[in-house]
Amino acid sequence: MGIKAIDTHVHLNDEAAIKAKGARHEQMTRYFGRERKPVSIDELADQYRARNMMAVLVNSTDVTSSGIPPVPNDHIADAVRKHPDVFIGLGAIDPWQGKLAQDEIKRCAEELGLRGLGELNPGRQYFAPNEPRFYPLWEEAAKHKLVVLFHGGMMGAGAGTPGGMGYKLKYGRPIPHLDDIAADFPELKIIGAHPSWPWQEESLAIARHKSNFYIDLSGWAPKYWPQSLVHYANTIIQDKVLFGSDWPALGVERWLEEFEQLPFKPEVRQKIMLDNATKLWGLEVS
Numbered sequence: 001m002g003i004k005a006i007d008t009h010v011h012l013n014d015e016a017a018i019k020a021k022g023a024r025h026e027q028m029t030r031y032f033g034r035e036r037k038p039v040s041i042d043e044l045a046d047q048y049r050a051r052n053m054m055a056v057l058v059n060s061t062d063v064t065s066s067g068i069p070p071v072p073n074d075h076i077a078d079a080v081r082k083h084p085d086v087f088i089g090l091g092a093i094d095p096w097q098g099k100l101a102q103d104e105i106k107r108c109a110e111e112l113g114l115r116g117l118g119e120l121n122p123g124r125q126y127f128a129p130n131e132p133r134f135y136p137l138w139e140e141a142a143k144h145k146l147v148v149l150f151h152g153g154m155m156g157a158g159a160g161t162p163g164g165m166g167y168k169l170k171y172g173r174p175i176p177h178l179d180d181i182a183a184d185f186p187e188l189k190i191i192g193a194h195p196s197w198p199w200q201e202e203s204l205a206i207a208r209h210k211s212n213f214y215i216d217l218s219g220w221a222p223k224y225w226p227q228s229l230v231h232y233a234n235t236i237i238q239d240k241v242l243f244g245s246d247w248p249a250l251g252v253e254r255w256l257e258e259f260e261q262l263p264f265k266p267e268v269r270q271k272i273m274l275d276n277a278t279k280l281w282g283l284e285v286s
């Protein structure tokens with residue numbers, strides 16, 4: 001079976017993941033207007049297998065602020081162990097846990113076989129990624145060659161509620177937060193997730209400027225992508241953009257159909273859907 005695409009941004013939505021989202025499960029269902037029925041790991045694997053796609057499973061935690069225990073990273077690792085033909089796994093860390101978070105990064109790499117960290121969500125986790133106190137985390141990730149995936153820009157989490165559930169958008173601004181890390185850790189590969197609205201141009205600029213910074217095109221229906229995103233992704237940053245859905249926030253089929261309608265060059269489509277990701281994740285795909 002030849003793999004046709006790699007979806008670089010997939011959240012688990014099994015019973016364990018739904019429990020770990022707490023009140024956000026209800027709120028996200030309302031905001032995105034999609035039903036989010038539980039889908040087991042085996043079902044999810046079958047769905048991607050049927051599409052001839054691989055999926056990068058992300059995990060997240062904000063336990064120090066919400067008190068809700070996350071899906072353990074072992075759960076993601078188990079999914080990958082069970083379905084290595086379909087899944088690549090990333091581990092969750094709560095940056096405020098300091099040394100514990102650093103130890104978890106090491107465990108993710110050495111014991112769990114995960115390939116990166118994320119989705120880190122600075123707005124929901126209340127942290128500025130470029131603060132020096134968090135630098136040991138990025139250093140540890142770089143040491144283990146882990147890719148770090150950060151949420152960028154506006155977020156579905158908290159959207160449409162009074163006070164946005166307390167989450168602050170400022171932390172999700174790519175410059176300086178992610179640009180600083182990309183500059184200070186040139187060996188660390190960073191993915192800025194989503195078009196990063198309202199700071200999309202900043203994300204595009206970092207991708208152009210720093211070879212270790214990538215953008216995933218998830219979480220934003222392609223039909224609504226601003227023209228400048230389509231233009232830059234089709235030209236000067238064509239080697240830096242990755243297909244991602246952000247399922248279950250956005251349906252994979254919807255993403256594919258709308259992407260099809262956009263004026264991308266065929267060779268760029270191939271890069272976005274597969275080639276850029278196989279290079280980034282160091283995969284051999286037949």
Ligand SMILES: [Zn+2]
Binds near residue numbers: 119151193194219
């Ligand atoms: Zn996100």
